[in-house]
Amino acid sequence: MPNRLAAATSPYLLQHKDNPVHWQEWGEAAFAEARERGVPILLSVGYAACHWCHVMAHESFEDEAVAAAVNRDFVAVKVDREERPDVDAVYMQATTALTGQGGWPMTCFLTPDGEPFYCGTYFPRAQFLQLLAGVTEAWTRRRHEVLASGGRIAAFLDAGLDAGSPAALDAAALDAAAARLGAGFDARHGGFGGAPKFPPSMVLEFLLRHHARTGAAASLAMVARTGEAMARGGIYDQLAGGFARYSVDAGWVVPHFEKMLYDNAQLLRVYVHLWRATGSALAARVARETADFLLRDLTTPEGGLASSLDADAGGHEGLTYVWTTAQLVDALGREDGIRAARLLAVSDHGSFERGTSTLRLPEDPDDGAWWADARGRLLAARAGRAQPARDDKVVTSWNGLAIAALAEAGTLLAEPRYLAAARRCADVVLATHLVDGRLRRASRGGVVGHAAGVADDHGDLAEGLLALHQATGEPRWLEAAGAILETALTRFADPAGGFFDVADDAERLVARPKNLADNAEPAGTSALAGALVGHAALTGSPRHREAAEGALAAAGTLARQEPRFAGWTLAVAEAALAGPLQVAVVGGDDARKLTAVARAGTSPGMVVVAGAPDTPGVPLLADRPLVDGRAAAYVCRGFVCDRPVTTTAALEAALVAVRSS
Known part of the structure; x- marks a missing residue:
């Protein structure tokens, strides 16, 4: 059969549609063909902006000799990791277990039942040809050993990783996590550890929240130093704004040049919050430039946000x-x-x-x-x-991260363009990706793909919608977030704690993935925990609060042991510990100054909603009237409220009092 990727929606798969390798998409047809031919599957996983994916494509997948070996002895399957994070998660776990490291391109050899028996990442052409020959020889002469090995690996994957016993993240645990991060902090260059160095977005958000709760100067200093070092480094585009994926050195000088939506969405939020906490002009500038980058370079014609800009241009990395x-x-x-x-x-x-x-x-x-x-x-x-190519697929979870960041940037920086972009993006994702009440993972050109949404799609989109609800006071965003979280509670919850990455009715892989570690973006469990904490604060729902606490406890052991890989878990735990703190502002134009004071607050557990008294569908505004016809602010702890205040000075005093209580 010839190459069958021409009809794919993924830009990454379309990059390979003219390869002489007879690629096809992941699906039952590929496994049926492997069973019928009695050959293994070559699974190649990557993404459109991946530099080394391009290198392996040019060296091997465009080569006739390599293609002949693959087509003769294997069924070749291409997967976009961004479109199928569930497939990627299962086989990346196998790859790291077998080799001690992972990365993309990921190269796996599977039995016709999908069980992995050999895995790796990038292979140069000569080594890859030797590998193909070796796998073919083993499959032909020692198939029973290969099948037995695949079965053992599949059983290991299905058993899942031991995340330890549930452990609540109390104040002592959060303080200890901040101290542990401090011990590994690079005081000279900012960030944590050595090269390569990735923007620690979620860890920075945790440290900002830890400082807001405790006043710890060291936590804020780590954020300020890292924020400035990245903003002044080569990892930041000094001309057009926006951050690259990571720095190959410890000093943020030379980046890996791809620009990812998920990095820039999270960093936008961090810089806005850093500006709110410190008044830093540099943080404000970088926040604005990063938001402008999202709107200018990643906005699709439909109004969603594209996934990435490539690392390469004109055949060379970083040429632009x-x-x-x-x-x-x-x-x-x-x-x-x-x-x-x-x-x-x-x-x-x-x-x-x-x-x-x-x-x-x-x-x-x-x-x-x-x-x-x-x-x-x-x-x-x-x-x-020459300009980098754009992967213009719209991914649900990453757009959710961007909606949250743009909504908060729009309100805090008083920039209506950002808030309008967040609204438009939310409308597009809900209209396109929500099919028969269930989320899909991605779309392209306004056409939704078939891949089902995973846990972080639900958590990150709900987080964005809740931020948009607070920014606008519009009830429809709260309603939509509630429906998405209901699906997550029903379909993704693990009785042992936390959330599986895929729904209970999703395609059955060799294992049902459940990853508790926050890596480049929040894990499904922490993403949902954050949205559940916010929803509970906005609605008073004890069910959502309890589910959030259970999810945090499920990831608690990991967060205590490896805080660098649990940044969002720790950030959400700060919100849970400090909240729920609710501020409801009622009134018309005269309420603007009160609303601005409330939003300037840094308490990680605070939610703020402004609007007319008793706005339908907005629980925080229910039974909260004007005071003598004037705008008023109600400061509440768990829906138990102080007397309303009508001046900015009184509101500032009330917020200080409730934070210190």
């Missing part, structure tokens, strides 16, 4: 973004070009490849007007270069 001094001079003229080289740390020997440099901003320019003009001219020159 790196500069030499000569190129700066060509774009700006000699005097301004040399001045820009000094400002942006561009040197003759270069910080990247082939004598080029990434752009950094170690210090703010001494002439803001000059820099604004020079930056615009450099952007115009850069636009004439």
Whole structure:
């Protein structure tokens, strides 16, 4: 059979539609063919913006000799990890168990029943040809051993990882986690650990919340240092805004150049919250530029947000973004070009490849007007270069993260464009991805895919909708979030605690994945825990609060032992410990100053809703009238409220009093 990817919706799969390898999509047809032919399956998993996926494609999958070996001896299956995170999760667990590490491209060999018996990541062409020959020889001559090995690995996967006994995350545990993070903090460069260094978005959010609850200066200092180091480093696009996936060095100088929606959505939220906590002008600028990047470069024609921009352009990694001094001079003229080289740390020997440099901003320019003009001219020159491809599929969970970030940025930074974008994105996702009451994972060009939504799709989208409800006071977002969480409670809950990654009626894989670790984005369990805590605070539902506490306890042992891999779990635990703290503001235009004071509060357990008294569908506004015809704010702990206040000074005092109680 020829290559069958031409009808795929995934941009990653479409990148491989012209390969001589006879790829097909994941599905029963592939396994049926493997059983009929009596051959194993070659499973290749990657994503559109992945540099090493491109390298392996060019070296091997476009090669006729490799294709001949694959087509003769295997059924070849391509999977977009972003479209099928459930498939990716199962076989990545196998890969890390067998090799001690994981990554993409992921290369797995499966029995016709889907049981993995050999796994790896990137293989150079010669090594890959040897591997294909070796697997074929083992399958032909020692099949019983291969099948037995696959069965043992599948049994290991099905048993799941031991997450330890449930452990509640109380104040002492959260304080200990912050201290443990401090012990591994890179005080010189910011962040945690050495190279490669990833933006620790969720850990930073936890530390901001820990500082808000405890006043711990060390927690805020770690966030401020890391935030500034990343913002001034090469990992941040100094011309157009937005962050790359990670830095290959410990000092944030050279990034892996792909730009992912999930990173930028989470970092936007962190920088907005850092600005709220400190008033940092740098944090405010980076927040605005990152939000502008989302709106300008990732917004799809339908109004959703695309998944990523590629690491490569014109066949070279980072080609769009790196500069030499000569190129700066060509774009700006000699005097301004040399001045820009000094400002942006561009040197003759270069910080990247082939004598080029990434752009950094170690210090703010001494002439803001000059820099604004020079930056615009450099952007115009850069636009004439080869540009990275965009993966324009719209992923539910990542759009949920972006909705939350844009809604909060819109209200806190008083920027209506961001709030309008959050509304538009939420409308698109709900209208397109919600099919017969159930969430789908992704869409492209307004056409929804077949893959079912996973746990983090439900948690992150509900989180975004709850943030949008607070930003707008509109009841429809709260209602939609409630319905999504109801599906999660019914279909994803694990009786042992936490949530499975896939629903109880989802396609059965060799194992039902359940990952409690927060990695590049919140795990399904922590994502749902966060939304459940917020929903409980906004509605007073004890059922949602209890489910959130159970989910946090399920991940509690991991969070205590490895806080770097439980950032969102710890952040949600801070919200649960500090809340529920509710502020309801009633009134019209005269309520704006009260609302602004409430939203400026940093308590991690606080929710804020403003609107007319007794707005239908908004529990926080029920039975909360104006006071003598004036706007009023009601500060409540678990729906037990103080007397309403009508001045900003009185509201500020009330918030201080309730936080210290």
